[in-house]
Amino acid sequence: MNLTFLPAFQAPPYPEYIAALIEGGIKAVETAGRSPEPYLPALKAAGVKVIHKCTSVRHSLKAEKIGCDAISVDGFECGGHPGEDDIPNFILLPRAAEELKVPFVASGGMADGRSLVAALALGADGINMGTRFVATQEAPVHENVKQAIVNATELDTRLVMRQLRNTERVLNNEGVRRLLEIERAKGDQLTINDILDQVAGIYPRVMVDGQVDAGAWSCGMVAGLIHDVPTVGELIDRMMAEAEQIIRGRLARVLN
Numbered sequence: 001m002n003l004t005f006l007p008a009f010q011a012p013p014y015p016e017y018i019a020a021l022i023e024g025g026i027k028a029v030e031t032a033g034r035s036p037e038p039y040l041p042a043l044k045a046a047g048v049k050v051i052h053k054c055t056s057v058r059h060s061l062k063a064e065k066i067g068c069d070a071i072s073v074d075g076f077e078c079g080g081h082p083g084e085d086d087i088p089n090f091i092l093l094p095r096a097a098e099e100l101k102v103p104f105v106a107s108g109g110m111a112d113g114r115s116l117v118a119a120l121a122l123g124a125d126g127i128n129m130g131t132r133f134v135a136t137q138e139a140p141v142h143e144n145v146k147q148a149i150v151n152a153t154e155l156d157t158r159l160v161m162r163q164l165r166n167t168e169r170v171l172n173n174e175g176v177r178r179l180l181e182i183e184r185a186k187g188d189q190l191t192i193n194d195i196l197d198q199v200a201g202i203y204p205r206v207m208v209d210g211q212v213d214a215g216a217w218s219c220g221m222v223a224g225l226i227h228d229v230p231t232v233g234e235l236i237d238r239m240m241a242e243a244e245q246i247i248r249g250r251l252a253r254v255l256n
């Protein structure tokens with residue numbers, strides 16, 4: 001389960017969410033956004049493992065220090081909130097490996113067996129996938145969303161809300177073009193109120209109603225590597241087979 005502590009107009013009742021997830025028997029939580037520190041005692045007391053998602057080495061080290069069990073290291077290419085440092089995973093993952101003692105998974109840009117093997121080579125203990133899992137049969141989102149991801153290339157994402165230091169990587173569309181025009185026109189004077197129409201209440205319209213041009217919704221550059229909508233089982237089996245083939249084939253040949 002993911003618990004996202006992002007700036008919100010009205011903070012959700014996180015302690016109630018935590019009580020509910022503990023009661024529901026959830027064993028691992030991925031926290032994201034602000035520090036999970038205030039909520040760690042309740043989660044730890046219930047034996048829930050906490051994986052904090054970080055977009056920088058310094059935040060990863062802080063998460064390790066406050067007692068998180070693992071880190072999800074999210075590179076600049078990721079869908080959603082890549083932070084403000086703009087460090088892609090080819091640099092971020094080995095830097096994390098140099099510094100972290102707790103295990104970490106590579107997040108951002110992961111799509112297939114190649115990503116998995118590469119992430120392991122760069123020092124990660126596993127991978128996390130966002131955009132790839134949205135384009136699966138089981139994902140409870142409108143078919144138009146899955147097709148929009150399949151149709152998109154690696155050139156089709158945009159970064160929005162940079163001036164607000166709340167950067168989000170989203171799929172480009174009509175709503176996003178309007179949003180970026182407003183951002184350009186307002187410059188440093190931009191406030192969240194200027195772009196509410198393009199960022200607030202968009203998810204139900206996109207994910208439930210299938211209006212994929214309605215406004216900003218998270219999507220990673222990895223869309224360029226997503227060409228189909230398999231079941232989760234097919235995807236994982238294919239990834240594992242690809243990874244094994246790469247290790248036993250291409251990589252083994254390097255040593256021969």
Ligand SMILES: Cc1cc2nc3c(=O)[nH]c(=O)nc-3n(C[C@H](O)[C@H](O)[C@H](O)COP(=O)(O)O)c2cc1C
Binds near residue numbers: 033
């Ligand atoms: C449609 C969508 C919604 C997302 N919503 C959240 C969220 O609410 N909280 C969060 O921590 N991450 C969210 N993410 C980010 C993912 O958890 C993950 O970090 C990111 O997608 C990894 O990059 P990738 O898309 O390249 O795999 C979202 C991603 C997508 C594509």
